Ligand SMILES: COc1cc(O)cc(C/C=C(\C)CC/C=C(\C)CC/C=C(\C)CC/C=C(\C)CC/C=C(\C)CC/C=C(\C)CC/C=C(\C)CC/C=C(\C)CC/C=C(\C)CCC=C(C)C)c1O
């Protein structure tokens with residue numbers, strides 16, 4: 622049963638992932654969506670009326686999803702600009718580092734959860750295209766007696782320039798996806814990417830679908846992180862890799878003090894001036910402080926069934942990249 626005021630739509634994508642997705646008011650996510658498949662769990666949760674946090678505020682689990690939705694609905698149009706301003710462009714380097722760590726091969730099927738405006742997906746497409754072109758050049762150089770037609774065909778990229786790689790961007794927020802789709806259109810990304818509205822806690826994909834799962838600056842916003850991690854494990858193929866870029870714990874006391882000052886004194890002001898939204902940026906800095914440390918998050922990933930869990934702290938631990946495998 623759909624919640625009152627919710628809309629129901631079928632999302633279809635080329636990977637055979639048609640599933641029901643519901644959208645609507647704040648209740649749709651954390652109550653009605655699960656009513657079918659996880660009704661029993663929901664009932665026991667409802668009895669306990671579990672509380673969680675939204676930044677430094679204590680809220681019920683049912684409320685949190687709606688509040689997070691409102692934050693990203695409100696900031697979507699200014700999201701990319703704000704990231705460049707807040708980090709002086711450093712977030713781009715972090716995202717590049719995620720791609721270097723991933724080092725995807727042509728043919729990789731990537732699922733980018735909480736993919737928002739597509740930063741990780743576009744980097745992925747650039748990376749695999751470059752890899753594929755290099756590989757083709759190497760092969761061409763190694764082959765003798767090729768006709769000029771064969772050489773021309775390869776150089777004109779008549780076959781798939783991505784070598785079969787695909788990225789699926791999944792996000793719960795329609796406005797973030799809209800901004801991402803416009804960006805893709807403006808920047809000329811056409812092939813190899815698909816956009817799907819969906820919840821990290823209940824991914825609209827079959828089991829064992831993807832080679833790599835990424836989530837960048839997304840998992841901090843999810844109500845049940847353990848559930849999102851289990852979903853990541855479910856949709857990955859055996860041998861698949863989980864990669865998460867997220868804010869973490871700063872390990873240098875001096876940087877930590879400066880970072881706190883910057884976070885609480887500057888970021889909400891920037892949010893107000895640039896995006897007209899102090900509260901969303903207050904939520905950002907508070908949610909960063911609520912997120913588990915590198916070691917704690919590593920344990921959570923292990924608890925979800927992943928193996929070979931490692932992490933690398935970047936910029937003194939302001940962010941960390943966690944990597945894990947489904948073996
Ligand atoms: C709603 O949820 C969201 C919305 C979003 O738009 C985005 C996200 C997800 C987030 C991202 C994708 C990335 C967002 C980036 C950040 C939150 C920023 C991360 C921060 C940094 C990379 C810089 C870290 C800063 C420090 C270690 C401290 C340095 C700070 C200072 C020297 C200034 C100290 C501040 C004061 C004393 C307060 C008073 C100062 C002023 C009024 C002057 C203003 C100063 C500045 C604007 C300078 C800022 C300097 C830097 C950024 C340079 C940092 C350089 C290095 C660390 C090398 C989302 O979830």
Ligand SMILES: C[S@@+](CC[C@H](N)C(=O)[O-])C[C@H]1O[C@@H](n2cnc3c(N)ncnc32)[C@H](O)[C@@H]1O
Pocket residue numbers: 689693734735736737738739740741791792793794797819820821822836837838839842843844
């Ligand atoms: C800070 S943005 C990150 C966007 C992008 N990955 C990046 O690195 O720029 C966080 C994103 O997480 C999405 N999000 C929050 N909760 C989610 C959930 N339960 N399932 C899927 N996406 C979610 C938001 O809609 C938003 O687009």
